[in-house]
Amino acid sequence: MPHPNPEKQQLQHERYQLLQQLTDWLETPMLVLGFGWLLLLGVELLWGLTPALELLGTCIWVIFILDFLVKLILAPRKLSFLQQNIITLISLLVPALRLFRLARVFRAARAVRGLRLVKVVGSLNRGMKALAASFGRRGVGYVLGLTGVVMLLGAAGMYAFEKDVPNGLRTYPEALWWTAMLLTSLGSEYWPRTIEGRALCFLLALYGFAVFGYFTATLATFFMGRDAENPQAEVAGAAAVAALHEEVRQLRAELRPTPWPADPAAPPKPD
Known part of the structure; x- marks a missing residue:
């Protein structure tokens, strides 16, 4: 077996240390750009981008590309x-198809919707990382x-995909309520x-299922903690458990057998 060099x-x-230092140094600027990217994507899906906003989005995208390449x-x-950043890589490659016009086939309506779906998922992944840097995971x-x-x-995203179908989601508030x-x-x-x-509905449903379980567990922990602090509640808290341990310890001390005193009239034990 070869020895490590x-x-x-x-x-x-x-x-690795240099990568960590660079990540820490760029954390705040990339955090601001990440939220700005999410805002621009929302404007694009709802109303479309003006040339100025599209230029701003392109500049942010180039910065993301440079940041990814340096890392x-x-x-x-x-x-x-x-492998750990495959979704981020895909979301960074999608705008290149529209910016450089690598293939005209992507101008078809279905292809455009497919690219938007990938961009929405990739942007949500970037937003998740930005929020993780802000609040902690x-x-x-x-x-x-x-x-x-x-x-x-x-x-x-649902509004952009479903607004043109018969009896679809006609307005963004309707899509927001549905989501x-x-x-x-x-x-x-x-x-x-x-x-x-x-x-997108399937991915949102998976997220909703996961986060619903988290909030259910959080609320259950909160109410159980309040009941545990109440001495009249049925749930035993830390103070009640500590008092029970003390009573058991005292009971053991009382039940511990004590040696009988020696009888002075008894003959001494042979050696």
Whole structure:
């Protein structure tokens, strides 16, 4: 079995540290650009972009490309880095098809909707990373913020996909209401008719199912904690359990056998 090369390991360690320093330094600027990208995508799905906003979106996209390439160059294990950021890579490649016009086939209506679906999913992934950098991956604040982004951007995507079909989602408020009902597992009478709308509906339903379980567990923990603090409640809290342990300890001390005192009239025990 070959021994690891110390110089190679040291080089990988230095590159990893440099990558972490670069990520920490660019965290705030990329966070602002990430939310700006989400806002521009919502405007594009609802009303379309003006030439100025389209230029702004292109500049942000170029910055994302440069950031991704620099991190890829510095990554010690490039294949692992690509596997962990495959959705981000796809979302960065999609605008290139429209910007450079690599293939005219993508001008078809269905192809455009398919590219929009990939862009929506990739942007949601970027928004998830931006919120994770803001709130941390744990906590109710992160989940609430992520749910709000998913609901707003998901509704914009559903409106863009379903507004032209017969009896579809005619307005954005209608699409927003439909998305909120889907995320809360209540549902509605309308079901998407386009392939892209059905795919996005499936992803939103999966997210709603997961986040509904999280909020259910959080609320259950909150109410159980309040009941545990109440001495009259049926749920035993930490103080009640500690008092019970103390009573058991005292009971054991009382039941512990004590040695009988020695009888002075008894003959001494032989050695």
